[in-house]
Amino acid sequence: MFSLTAFLVVLALLAAQSRHTLLVKPGNVVIGHYDAKTPPALRIRSGDLVEIHTLGVGRPEQLEAAGLPRSEMQPSLIEVVNAKPDERGHFLTGPVYIEGAEPGGVLEVQIRSIRLAVNYAYNSMGANGTLADEFPQGGRRIIPLYNLGNFARFAGTRIPLRPFFGSMGVAPPESAGRISSTPPGIHAGNLDNKELVAGTKLFIPIHVRGALFQVGDGHAAQGDGEVDQTALETSLIGEFRFLVHNDRTLKWPRAETPTHYIAMGIDEDLQQAVKIAVQETIAFLMVEKRLSKADAYMLCSMAVDLRITQLVDRKKGVHAMIPKAIFPP
Numbered sequence: 001m002f003s004l005t006a007f008l009v010v011l012a013l014l015a016a017q018s019r020h021t022l023l024v025k026p027g028n029v030v031i032g033h034y035d036a037k038t039p040p041a042l043r044i045r046s047g048d049l050v051e052i053h054t055l056g057v058g059r060p061e062q063l064e065a066a067g068l069p070r071s072e073m074q075p076s077l078i079e080v081v082n083a084k085p086d087e088r089g090h091f092l093t094g095p096v097y098i099e100g101a102e103p104g105g106v107l108e109v110q111i112r113s114i115r116l117a118v119n120y121a122y123n124s125m126g127a128n129g130t131l132a133d134e135f136p137q138g139g140r141r142i143i144p145l146y147n148l149g150n151f152a153r154f155a156g157t158r159i160p161l162r163p164f165f166g167s168m169g170v171a172p173p174e175s176a177g178r179i180s181s182t183p184p185g186i187h188a189g190n191l192d193n194k195e196l197v198a199g200t201k202l203f204i205p206i207h208v209r210g211a212l213f214q215v216g217d218g219h220a221a222q223g224d225g226e227v228d229q230t231a232l233e234t235s236l237i238g239e240f241r242f243l244v245h246n247d248r249t250l251k252w253p254r255a256e257t258p259t260h261y262i263a264m265g266i267d268e269d270l271q272q273a274v275k276i277a278v279q280e281t282i283a284f285l286m287v288e289k290r291l292s293k294a295d296a297y298m299l300c301s302m303a304v305d306l307r308i309t310q311l312v313d314r315k316k317g318v319h320a321m322i323p324k325a326i327f328p329p
Contacts, residue, residue, distance in 0.1 A: 109203075263283075306319075
């Protein structure tokens, strides 16, 4: 009887969730911003699965200058740019409106799978790069990606591919108006956190009804810091499951991998970003693991690793890696 009941519950859950696909086309792509007033490209329910197609960083003229013929570019990229010739910034697919998402709650984004959409990546030295005074803006490369071998070739090296979306975020509070997609913040956005691969979860504070989730800035791989301002920028296709938690609250985005909990700190000042990451770790340990504030702070020093997420998006990012293995089952 128990087995039959469990089977029926699974069937009910599968029936309740729907599958959707969001393709790259002008009406489904926002360029360079997050905004509570952006009309949704798709409406779904909590628990639904969505396959989302995205474009990487790099406009046709930039890719062409790096050596990629237009004949090898995605037709959808050219279509989007031709439809919005004066807009600049990240190509973000969405927004996705999740029914039941309310301000003050939390959106759980389950990253179920990620696959490459093209066989190349793009890297460009940017004006916000860590050594921009030594390396003038504009140095560009096209880097071949080998999906079967799961690596990229660059300068005699083989770089293992570990694709993730650099930008996954929701609309900011309506009072913030339209904000640039470059700096991350309480809405998540351009986190550039290379830990957010397939099989991980991102938790984002909800600021407006429906959340209005957008995703893009695909990376085939990245080093922590992303020091020249770009990584192995490429177009990706991801499958996501969205869950609304209106009974939970968060101040900053958090994440979870199979082996770690992740707390994040974001600020223009790196030291302040570190402080926020530590404060968020302490808050997590107090609420989720029932530690005292002093014990949580001590544990941060004993077992938690602080890593620089990125240094080049106007606001610096720091993420705290909290190992699950230290907690008894």
